Amino acid sequence: MAEENHQEELGRYFWRAGERIALAQLPDRFTVRMKRGIAQEKVARDYHATHRRRLRRQNLDEFAVDAEERDAVMERVRRGGDVEFASHVYAPTDEPQAKLYLTDQITVQFKPEASDDEIEAITTSLGLTLVKELRGVPRAYVFRVEPQATENPIKIANRLAGNDKVLLSEPNMAIASRSHYTPADTLxxxxxxxxxxxxxxxxxxxxxxxxxxxxxxxxxxxxxxxxxxxxxxxxxxxxxxxxxxxxxxxxxxxxxxxxxxxxxxxxxxxxxxxxxxxxxxxxxxxxxxxxxxxxxxxxxxxxxxxxxxxxxxxxxxxxxxxxxxxxxxxxxxxxxxxxxxxxxxxxxxxxxxxxxxxxxxxxxxxxxxxxxxxxxxxxxxxxxxxxxxxxxxxxxxxxxxxxxxxxxxxxxxxxxxxxxxxxxxxxxxxxxxxxxxxxxxxxxxxxxxxxxxxxxxxxxxxxxxxxxxxxxxxxxxxxxxxxxxxxxxxxxxxxxxxxxxxxxxxxxxxxxxxxxxxxxxxxxxxxxxxxxxxxxxxxxxxxxxxxxxLEGAVRQTVRGSSSPALSIPDNDPDGTRDTIHIGDAGNVASIKVSVDISHAFIGDLRLTLTSPSGRQVVLHDRNGGSADNIRRSYDAASTPVLSALAGEPLHGDWMLWVQDLAASDLGTLLRWELEITIRAGTLVEVEEAPGAVIPDNNPLGLERTLNAPESGQIQDLQVSVDITHTYIGDLTVTLVSPTGTQAVLHNRSGGFQDNLVRSFRFTDTPSLQALRGQSSEGAWKLRVADLEAVDVGKLNRWGLKISR
Structure with missing residues (x-):
């Protein structure tokens, strides 16, 4: 168990310029170096992943998958024979928007007393091959981590950093450049x-x-x-x-x-x-x-x-x-x-x-x-x-x-x-x-x-x-x-x-x-x-x-398709309709609609997508003139009206309605597909700083209200309070949810201590557990009562962080 923990710890940091930098893995991303002749479309199709970007100089491709499937997909990719190298995508824990891409290179500088034989023995045992000597730096070399190596370059570099023959060991981490973009507009x-x-x-x-x-x-x-x-x-x-x-x-x-x-x-x-x-x-x-x-x-x-x-x-x-x-x-x-x-x-x-x-x-x-x-x-x-x-x-x-x-x-x-x-x-x-x-x-x-x-x-x-x-x-x-x-x-x-x-x-x-x-x-x-x-x-x-x-949000993509091969009635406003049933729950974050329609004059056609709730969006409205066939995808970038479906319930029947509104030309709805990203769990934060006096020796106490603006089931909850008081053993503090459920946060504990400044969470406040799964929307109340005479105080600030 100790060795497993050590292995895991080795992958949580890297060294750069003598500084140890803590790392986090992005939950839904990984990179691969594909073998010659393998196309990114094949990896995307075979492993149900979405291609995000190409790092040409590093010969890497970044893919996105559902977070809960990432490690399983990476394992299948590594076993599948299409790639030479696969890695997580990382970020510094204190700057999660700065993506770091791991390459297969490590720079190592050995101590002067390390012999050539010792260097060869150390590097060979770890599956490293010499790439080049680092010019101008004594006893420093760039190595490549070969496919037969049993650990990734970060862990190998950290093992080397702990070797008494090594001065420096750094993995080659790629990061996007920032150009500080300046428009060319003359003014x-x-x-x-x-x-x-x-x-x-x-x-x-x-x-x-x-x-x-x-x-x-x-x-x-x-x-x-x-x-x-x-x-x-x-x-x-x-x-x-x-x-x-x-x-x-x-x-x-x-x-x-x-x-x-x-x-x-x-x-x-x-x-x-x-x-x-x-x-x-x-x-x-x-x-x-x-x-x-x-x-x-x-x-x-x-x-x-x-x-x-x-x-x-x-x-x-x-x-x-x-x-x-x-x-x-x-x-x-x-x-x-x-x-x-x-x-x-x-x-x-x-x-x-x-x-x-x-x-x-x-x-x-x-x-x-x-x-x-x-x-x-x-x-x-x-x-x-x-x-x-x-x-x-x-x-x-x-x-x-x-x-x-x-x-x-x-x-x-x-x-x-x-x-x-x-x-x-x-x-x-x-x-x-x-x-x-x-x-x-x-x-x-x-x-x-x-x-x-x-x-x-x-x-x-x-x-x-x-x-x-x-x-x-x-x-x-x-x-x-x-x-x-x-x-x-x-x-x-x-x-x-x-x-x-x-x-x-x-x-x-x-x-x-x-x-x-x-x-x-x-x-x-x-x-x-x-x-x-x-x-x-x-x-x-x-x-x-x-x-x-956004990077911290775990999102899921669901897909559905239909191949109805339905004839489109000519010059008939009733048109033809086909449905795709989505069984997953959740709300739409974004949506892409792909259609394959055979038709000799697409200027006759109108395409309308209807959500399960009945909201309609027109995708194609008699444009394109005499062009043949519609074989394309519609998303919010190309078709901004699709953004109106954001927040719509996902579950139910999605309908594509195809109308031919002019005479002569005929066509067929061959196939259509939906790719819907489910809205991620979000964090709702509300707070106030009332600076309100707490009535002394009064069981009615002080009551304050915060409104959470959006519905959703509570997954986690943090309540922060900042109370000035000279004897917190006099105080009770109670949270009341929008449904009326009461959770006692503080009940006359702490004796003569001054001030109550802390956060209460599910993990350390059992009374809050009753709120898990309730709706977050509505009026949340905080009640603070002072039940003894003499000492006085005030509620400076309180707030909620609700994960849904």
Missing amino acids: FPDQWHLFNTGGPLLSTAGHIDAVHAWDLTRGERSVIVAVADDSCDLHHADFQGLGKIVAPRDFAGQDFEPLPELGDDNHGTACCGIAVAEETGTGVVGVAPGCALMPIRTSGIIDDTSIEDLCDWVIEHGASVMSCSWGVAARYFSLSARMRNALHRAATVGRGGRGCVVVFAAGNENRPVNGMVTETGWPNNQPSGPTRWLAGFAAHEDVIAVSASSSLATKSAYSNWGREIAVCAPSNNRAPRTYPQVTVPVAGRGVVTSDRVGPSGYSSTDYTHDFGGTSSACPTVAGVAALILSANPILTAQEVRSILQATADKILDHNPDPQLGNRFGTYNGAGHSQWFGFGRVNAFQAVTEALRR
């Missing part, structure tokens, strides 16, 4: 908010680090950003490209062309450009240039119906993110029940049940999103004295409210603020238009973005160099959210919010606000600033975290 150097290295009126802490994020993803067409605004000039070069525009809508003109019409319809084009301007080699580039755009022209007049129509459109047409750089023309505006419900539906029902990420600008009055200000200096003394401000849309609990920071990484003087601010993003700087008037200069650069084509825009050049306000900050955050979802499409809207907040940069501004004198540029104990929320968004860190969560 990109002026887009300081995306990346800058300093300059006049610029702080290197003022940008969102987009270029490093673009090394990981520049956005996927399957991720759709809806920008609801006054219009979008769809003729602009920045919005061209295959699949760029999805489901445009003009609610003002009651049509589907949200083009500028009024003389000042310029705002929306600029917002669209900031979020997703296409990389074209000229002009500007958006935060998420590879993502699709859903341009929506609003009417400019807000009521219950207009908000419902907007949210319904976004839900029905599969938008991933909705960016809204507007509010209402009133100091105090609370949302109606219908408005609140419409936004809640978009944020929870949208994107196939995972939620559309809803982003709103905080506003430009230098006032609280929701709070009181003593007003002075206004014309005619209106308003005057204590005045309540409320921006109802930005204050909605499902909305990501965005404030603005300047190019100098300070508060933009106009930006609204308050506890509702989630994050901030870079924008311009200017004095607010509210009173008392700011007479001192404020410094900062404007944002460069797309502009309405021609002389009617902000400028006559089709680009503006001075866009700003929280109107600019909002689509910047929307673009970062789109990059997050491009990297990890299985995240919920709440998870995207948590990533944006957790990875934001904590910029500081100790200066007083020049208008009101406030100093809100620092962060409280919960990490929140009234000016900056949880900080300025960092695109690179956010995408990195999204990928980390």
Whole structure:
């Protein structure tokens, strides 16, 4: 047993530059070096694996399989005779997104006293063959691990590192290079908010680090950003490209062309450009240039119906993110029940049940999103004295409210603020238009973005160099959210919010606000600033975290196929239908549909996929003209509407409906296939920092509530509490699940000890075991009671981490 443990330990680290680096195996990946003449398609087919990438220089191919089958598949591959070498894919345990690929080479430097005979004996016994001497390094050689070796190169290298004749032993680990991608778009150097290295009126802490994020993803067409605004000039070069525009809508003109019409319809084009301007080699580039755009022209007049129509459109047409750089023309505006419900539906029902990420600008009055200000200096003394401000849309609990920071990484003087601010993003700087008037200069650069084509825009050049306000900050955050979802499409809207907040940069501004004198540029104990929320968004860190969560998720792929050889009735809207039954449980993360149809004029055909719940997606709609036959695959990248099926229940009958809608030509549905990735188990994290006093000697105590936004069965649970108290033996702490099940976490133990700061888990808190398998969705309550007199305390913070 000791030898087995030692063997296992040898594979958990490697040496590099004298440092021992801990390793983890990626749960669903492996690499192979195939024998000459063996194609990657054969390995993929024979072992039910998905080819992910080719490492040409290392002559390796990376494959993905279901995590629970990885080791069994690798064993079959090794025995199958198709490969020379097979290995796990690794990552440093503290940087799981950095994939390491093991080659069959080891570098070894021997001590001067090691003789040639000793070196040969040591290396031969381990199955090593000399490749070359390492020039310039005495007694150092590169060896190849031969197929007959009984251990992999990591274990062999670690065995050698422990040999008293060896100075150094390192396996040759391959890792992807990072190019720090820079777009060729001609105005990109002026887009300081995306990346800058300093300059006049610029702080290197003022940008969102987009270029490093673009090394990981520049956005996927399957991720759709809806920008609801006054219009979008769809003729602009920045919005061209295959699949760029999805489901445009003009609610003002009651049509589907949200083009500028009024003389000042310029705002929306600029917002669209900031979020997703296409990389074209000229002009500007958006935060998420590879993502699709859903341009929506609003009417400019807000009521219950207009908000419902907007949210319904976004839900029905599969938008991933909705960016809204507007509010209402009133100091105090609370949302109606219908408005609140419409936004809640978009944020929870949208994107196939995972939620559309809803982003709103905080506003430009230098006032609280929701709070009181003593007003002075206004014309005619209106308003005057204590005045309540409320921006109802930005204050909605499902909305990501965005404030603005300047190019100098300070508060933009106009930006609204308050506890509702989630994050901030870079924008311009200017004095607010509210009173008392700011007479001192404020410094900062404007944002460069797309502009309405021609002389009617902000400028006559089709680009503006001075866009700003929280109107600019909002689509910047929307673009970062789109990059997050491009990297990890299985995240919920709440998870995207948590990533944006957790990875934001904590910029500081100790200066007083020049208008009101406030100093809100620092962060409280919960990490929140009234000016900056949880900080300025960092695109690179956010995408990195999204990928980390994706790599840690275990996913499963299921397949089904049918070969019906059904005739397609000519010129008959009833068409023909065929079903594939999927018996597995779960929800769809992604889906690919492959069809093989024989037909002499595919412009006659419409193909519709229907999920077991009845949701329909049109795959092919009478395009292709006189071309023969449809033999192709549809996925979310090529057919963005398929992303609408994300979150759909997997189990049941999936139906393909084929219609021939014109006369003369005949055809046959020969075969079709489904490949569905089941949505991975996810981690829901919610917390609050109430700083609430615990009533002394009162059995009713204190009760706080946290809402978990998404359903799913609880697999694991962690409850963290931070309680200040001078005698924790007075306390009971109880968790109540949404179903009413109570779990006592702490019951008057600990005597006179101070403070209760700890986490409770299934493994160390038996009472929590009763919650396993329950639904995670709903209101979770924490009850803290002090049952003795004298000592007092407060609940500083508590939170839940729910694995489903």
